[in-house]
Amino acid sequence: MTQDNGGAVEHGVSDLIGACPPLSSERVFAGHIWDVVRESFEFPHNDEPLTRDFIDHPGAVSMVVLDDEQRILLQRQYRHPVGMRLWEIPAGLMDVDGEPPVEAAARELAEEADLVAESWHVLADLFNSPGSSTEAQRVFIARGLSPVPEHERHERTGEEADLETAWVPLEEAVAAVMNGRIHNPSAVVGILAAHTAAATGFAALRDAHAAWDEHPRLRP
Known part of the structure; x- marks a missing residue:
């Protein structure tokens, strides 16, 4: 079994933990149960930082x-x-x-x-x-x-x-x-x-x- 990049999968398919450290983080909305956060981060092969809004949820x-x-x-x-x-x-x-x-x-x-x-x-x-x-x-x-x-x-x-x-x-x-x-x-x-x-x-x-x-x- 191989990954898309040609690297071998030693122990089968598995998701990987590895967050891109945020350059900035702002809570743009505070809700009753969950909030909305806006973060910017550097991403490989991208010239400019990316910015994403997402729901911050307790699970x-x-x-x-x-x-x-x-x-x-x-x-x-x-x-x-x-x-x-x-x-x-x-x-x-x-x-x-x-x-x-x-x-x-x-x-x-x-x-x-x-x-x-x-x-x-x-x-x-x-x-x-x-x-x-x-x-x-x-x-x-x-x-x-x-x-x-x-x-x-x-x-x-x-x-x-x-x-x-x-x-x-x-x-x-x-x-x-x-x-x-x-x-x-x-x-x-x-x-x-x-x-x-x-x-x-x-x-x-x-x-x-x-x-x-x-x-x-x-x-x-």
Whole structure:
């Protein structure tokens, strides 16, 4: 296997960390959840510095919730920017300082789905829109489910107060992705990754606490 530049890939295809140091950085918009930053940086083979605006995002976690019957939990939620109600997997922001990603996922699962999972593993990592946002997302798989006690359940507000819930066979969820009926990126990635993992009996899953140096805010 070779890269486009002719260099050998010793350990297979892998993304590389290596940011161009910014010459300038300005926060041009401060939002409720995320900000917009403008940075200029030097780039090889370019005579002039490049300037890019991007969303500075805290990152997110999501989870494929799989029951003993190989059904996946899907939730349909209204998303105003695209004007649609999307079938998604439970997810949430990494907006608690110092909270490990798997603990953020467990918190979100309890808040959004009233569930606790005994088994957690990393399923996939992704950048939602790397050309315009720092948002990194880790997709977990959660199994060994039990309900949150009634008196401990989170009161959902806003769009989450109107969530629709369905338990869908994994194969049916895969078909919905392939037929263009599911569009949420973490749901698409999570469903297809879970289907691939299931084919090997979930033997190659990463530990729930696996390093995540690719997340811009978690790099050493």
